[in-house]
Amino acid sequence: MDTNEPITYDPQSVETKWQRLWPERGTNHVDLDRAERPFYALMMFPYPSAEGLHVGNLFAFTGSDISARFQRLQGHTVFQPLGYDAFGIHSENYALKIGAHPMELTPKNVGNFQRQLERAGLMVDWRYKVDTSQRDYYRWTQWVFLQLHKQGLAYKKAAAVNWCPSCKTVLANEQVEGGACERCGTVVEQRFLEQWFFRIGQYAERLLTNLDTLDWSEVTKSAQRNWIGRSEGAEITFSVESHEESVRVFTTRPDTIFGATYLVLAPEHPLVEVITTPAHVDAVRAYQERTTKQDLVSRKSITEKTGAFTGAYAINPASGVRVPIWIADYVLMQYGTGAIMAVPGHDERDFEFAHALADAFKSECGMDIAQVVPRVVAAGEHTADSPLEAAYTDSPADAHLVNSAHFDGTPVTEAKAAVTEWLRMRGHAEPVVNFRLHDWCVSRQRYWGPPIPIVYCDACGTVPVPEEQLPVELPYLADFKPDDSGVSPLARDAEWFNVPCPTCGGAARRETDVSDTFLDSAWYFLRYPNALRQDVAFDPSITSRWLPVNSYIGGNEHAVLHLLYSRFVTMALKDGGHLEFEEPFTRFRAHGLIIRDGAKMSKTKGNVINPDEYVAEWGADSFRMYLMFLGPYQEGGDFRSQGISGVRRFLDRLWTAVRDAEREGAPDADVMRKLHQTIRKVGDDTAALAYNTAIAAMMEYMNVLRRAERVSHVDEVLPLVQLVAPFAPHLAEECWEQLGRDGSVFDAGWPQWDPALLEESTIEIAVQVQGKTRGRVHVAADATQEDVVAAAMADDSIARFVTGVPKKIIYVKGRLLNIVV
């Protein structure tokens, strides 16, 4: 063996070494009880798929890990846990597909993920790992359900639900995309089933207004605002001719009430049965049946207007005019009051309806189209009599009411409140705020989830399982396949299903639905620091010290569901007296997506990257760093494997610089100045998750440090090792050791930059003539404007553009000179 041969960088041996030493030395272990500056760094935990970790996961985790390691170098005690979102329909469907059992398959997948994650070199304290499918975890998921139940936030109701005939289960609205099941693409049908719901709707206003106080990615906040869908308006009561009942409608345009020429009820509106006249019963029934057959989603996506006349009339409380009452599927029972006042002149949908059914209006109600579609808002050149070619929905500044009795001339901006108040005084209206956000359906008629901890007793009714009897264990079911009955497979296990009533001891039956996977993940951040506790879900002394989470990083695909549900559960637990805070994540940043050749990676496209191969070839440090270098972390980027060589070359040069570092003598002043500039930039950029530019800055420094194979001084290199540590942790530890330092580089803090050392002695000033850059001059750092002008005029290539007497001179200190002639 040639002992003179210099040792080259071998990522495999370096990484194996430190992945052995970290657990041995407890480098990543946190003492939760004794942290002085606790920092909770959270990343969204993965669903352990059989395919293993993919590049997207690794990109997300690496970015989060860098942030956590950086915070540690800033002197925080960082708790960065990780676990597995192992319950749920994903895992179950996959098990069904390959004919395995999720109870056997899941641990296998988790094991594979664990191996890959450890190879990636994350600073995770694995002692606090959670697995939502383990009884130690879902016991407490059931406990959370019981707390919400106790607070009256969980209730059961029969609801029209989206039913996927292929997955044979209920889907939440958000799991339906364009009328089809999000997972399998099958067209969804409508079914009526008894379901458990959480009253998240009750928290809509709070969930919305709190957003203003959160330091979250703007995209994420905006998605939540859209989802919550607050709208201000009024509920207006229309009395029904020759009936005691009246119809309440919700509108955001009470100002247009004089243009309300008919009412529309949702076909399933309870009043329909009451008011429909005998002559119209058959047609109304037929229309109702037709609507019921339709699934919920396609009903909402079809815009063709249809409807049926009930034969009944109501009185417009503003104009006193008799208006016909119709039913139509474009009015949804779930929103508002399930009934609207139709203002075809100023609402596109009502306009379409009036025109689509113009003949029916004529024959059934004797109304002309012009009579059905009057104008009540005018602006610009239009007057009260200008005809309407289309629904007029604009509100320019001069928009005002017309054909509206004593409100004529009132600006639209004032009219909403004025009309509402006028109607309110007369007992016909109330101002109302509505939300699009609907209650959270948590029931799943499936196997692979936590059984909902409820028992039904003939004598006592619905009985929550007492907390001390938790968990309601998920039994091993050899046949866990869902069937067409709409009832969970758990109902087939009679031994499990039949239980004595916890209250009276009589015969009772268990709830057979399991809860939504989103409930598992809506509280996992509370469990991590308490993962070792068997006696409680979480201990207030721990949660008050470590929560809310200081930094949460994850994908924006969870912007509405996971993040909104987590906020809701946290608020509910706070209201229940279990927590002292109501917002779980102080700061949230959405990372971007890794794409390949401009397209999202997917198996069908065959462009999925297996990180294992790259880690084996280039090392985890190079791969991590490359992923962070290919684009801004919060925007993602295009994966092209050729790019890895650049960061690998950088790490090779770092290795060489450390290996050959000169320990005698003094460092170079110019290099040290660049070093201090680099320390500042890398610190700023890393804190802002601008990892790509932080890496670029370190590369730039390397180009100075190793220019022309220059031998560097140890003082020039050591701080760089600290800067690179969050990005390439194994290499940094090795270099730290090579340089004779004790302990982990992650306990060494962050190098300080000295403002005095940043200063350049001469600076370059760009010189413009008439705003066009004509050259640049070098002057002393403290040069005055006169010095700079003199230097510029001394340069002929600049001076020749200055024709005539300078009229104006603009000098931006240290940057630029602009001569205007």
Added chain:
RNA sequence: GCCCGGAUGGCGAAACCGGUAGACGCGGGGGCCUUAAAAGCCCCUUCCCGCAAGGGGGUGCGGGUUCGAGUCCCGCUCCGGGCACCA
């Protein structure tokens, strides 16, 4: 339709608060070293005209503000994402 992002060389991208557009990296070209190759190192690489010196253009499109605009304002186009018969 409404609400968020975004558009910059051959490619991924950078640019503080309006102040030298293209840092850093990939790819490409040339050179040094080597018997040779790899590796390493050095130089060049926005486009157009030009042998060069030099000149002109240029950050999706059209206007505007300014001494000066990738950045600000007005009006569009296209791409990504969210919401959507939600009254």
